[in-house]
Amino acid sequence: MPLDRKIGVSAPVLSHDLAVAGLTKAYGPAAPVFTDVSFSVARGEAVALVGANGTGKSTLLRCALGLIAPTRGTVDILGTRIGPGATAQMRGLRAQTGLVAQKHNLVPRLSVLSNVIHGLLGQGAGPRYWTHMLAPAEARDAAMAALEKVSMADFAHRRADRLSGGQSQRVAIARALVGRPRLLIADEPTASLDPAAGEEVMALFFSLVRREGVTVIFISHNMSHALSYGDRVLGLARGQLRLNAPARDLKIADLRGLYD
Amino acid sequence: MTDRTIPARFERPSALAFLGYGAAVLLILWSFQGAGWSADRLMRSPPALADFMSRSWPPSTHNLGRLSLKMVETLQIALAGAVLGVLLSVPVAMLAARGLIAGPVVNSVVRIVLGFFRAVPDIAWALVFVVAVGLGPFAGMLAIVVDTLGFCGRFFADDMEGVDKGPAEALTATGARRIDIAACAVIPAAMPAFISTSLYALEKAVRSSTILGLVGAGGIGIELKVGFDLFDYPTALTVILMIAVVVIGVEQLGVLARRKIIGVER
Ligand SMILES: Nc1ncnc2c1ncn2[C@@H]1O[C@H](COP(=O)(O)OP(=O)(O)O)[C@@H](O)[C@H]1O
Numbered sequence A: 001m002p003l004d005r006k007i008g009v010s011a012p013v014l015s016h017d018l019a020v021a022g023l024t025k026a027y028g029p030a031a032p033v034f035t036d037v038s039f040s041v042a043r044g045e046a047v048a049l050v051g052a053n054g055t056g057k058s059t060l061l062r063c064a065l066g067l068i069a070p071t072r073g074t075v076d077i078l079g080t081r082i083g084p085g086a087t088a089q090m091r092g093l094r095a096q097t098g099l100v101a102q103k104h105n106l107v108p109r110l111s112v113l114s115n116v117i118h119g120l121l122g123q124g125a126g127p128r129y130w131t132h133m134l135a136p137a138e139a140r141d142a143a144m145a146a147l148e149k150v151s152m153a154d155f156a157h158r159r160a161d162r163l164s165g166g167q168s169q170r171v172a173i174a175r176a177l178v179g180r181p182r183l184l185i186a187d188e189p190t191a192s193l194d195p196a197a198g199e200e201v202m203a204l205f206f207s208l209v210r211r212e213g214v215t216v217i218f219i220s221h222n223m224s225h226a227l228s229y230g231d232r233v234l235g236l237a238r239g240q241l242r243l244n245a246p247a248r249d250l251k252i253a254d255l256r257g258l259y260d
Numbered sequence B: 001m002t003d004r005t006i007p008a009r010f011e012r013p014s015a016l017a018f019l020g021y022g023a024a025v026l027l028i029l030w031s032f033q034g035a036g037w038s039a040d041r042l043m044r045s046p047p048a049l050a051d052f053m054s055r056s057w058p059p060s061t062h063n064l065g066r067l068s069l070k071m072v073e074t075l076q077i078a079l080a081g082a083v084l085g086v087l088l089s090v091p092v093a094m095l096a097a098r099g100l101i102a103g104p105v106v107n108s109v110v111r112i113v114l115g116f117f118r119a120v121p122d123i124a125w126a127l128v129f130v131v132a133v134g135l136g137p138f139a140g141m142l143a144i145v146v147d148t149l150g151f152c153g154r155f156f157a158d159d160m161e162g163v164d165k166g167p168a169e170a171l172t173a174t175g176a177r178r179i180d181i182a183a184c185a186v187i188p189a190a191m192p193a194f195i196s197t198s199l200y201a202l203e204k205a206v207r208s209s210t211i212l213g214l215v216g217a218g219g220i221g222i223e224l225k226v227g228f229d230l231f232d233y234p235t236a237l238t239v240i241l242m243i244a245v246v247v248i249g250v251e252q253l254g255v256l257a258r259r260k261i262i263g264v265e266r
């Protein structure tokens, strides 16, 4: 069955944590990276986004979080239309979102605990959240609890640039989860790890987000990860969304077509 | 088929390039003329210099106590001015760094002002502050503050623009405000560069502070001026040697500190 026929089969859902419609993004005068992309993600759903390198997956998800502005189209996060100018409102929305990237993106030279406390900057603000030394007791406790969940509590005082890749990524997950977000984006969270550490981080990440009911969109080049961890799979190829189907209806061979 | 001829040793310049070279040579010759080039006076100067050396040698030692106190004051001016300048540079650089907390208009205005601070020489700032706050070391210190601000404000801003954008993006996605992102993700990452730049600023401040006294802005420079004015060349030579020793010493300390602090921090 051609991939294109599988578009639009998602069941109607009442509450969408994310809805993008007619999204087009071009960097400057260059040809658009993708054109007219529409999809939505239900509360608590885990959606995999797959596609070859350079097809615009990262760009798409950065648009979806309002980190970069699309050229055309609309984005609704948690039922709120985002757009230029609405900074205060945007901040309130972002307090409920988070991003785990390919690189852990921890701040070097700061302690693991301070890095996790930074995950609360959407809720709290100001110098008390800059370092664990000044942080309110609740913030320190919440950060320790988050580190506990990723089995990194013993490293709370360690400098963030003295961790292994897998440990760093687990701390990044703790930082993303400490603020109890409703919507998380994971952009190839295990791409910089060796396969064993990658499996471990992936299993940990999904056990946590499933338990806490977080809505997740994740990019992965690992087809079996996309099918096993995703409820639904989106496929981006040649500047279009060419696949949007429940994971249980798909086989790995169905995804290969996206990489031609 | 590939072209395998050996390149000529000398390429013939194009007509335009030839004109360019000619113009550059004329410009340089014209500059020597403007600088009052005089082979005659150059020929006469070695004997005059030898005369100066013979009249200043050996360097005087009977003022060493007073000169040392003046040198301490010089270093105090340099340290106080550099520290204040560095501290002021952090918020100013945050306004100058593109995409950090302020918009492009503020970035440009702040960068232009910092450029002006750098463009006016330290000795001119000292003259301005002598008029503003009166003769003495305080005027010198203020001159060092402005000079340091012009230098560190610009380079701190460049350092902050150069850090990895990843951590800032991760914090943006959780709803952090720009000022918190700057404090949590950008400044810690730029810290080694800040320290290195600050140490250069301190070396620069020490060098500047030794001559501020020439215009009455405190420090050992005044002794140099008095030495020459009174034809007390041995004292003047002592001052020159003291300045050389202190400046070289501070430079070496800077090298050491940089290795120690940044080496450890990777
Ligand atoms: N900041 C940027 N400026 C200009 N072009 C970009 C930028 N980011 C990505 N691109 C281009 O957009 C395309 C899609 O990139 P990306 O979204 O990173 O793809 P993917 O994540 O699927 O590998 C690529 O061709 C890339 O070169």
Ligand SMILES: [Mg+2]
Pocket (backbone or CB within 6 Å): A057, A058, A059, A187
């Ligand atoms: Mg990518």
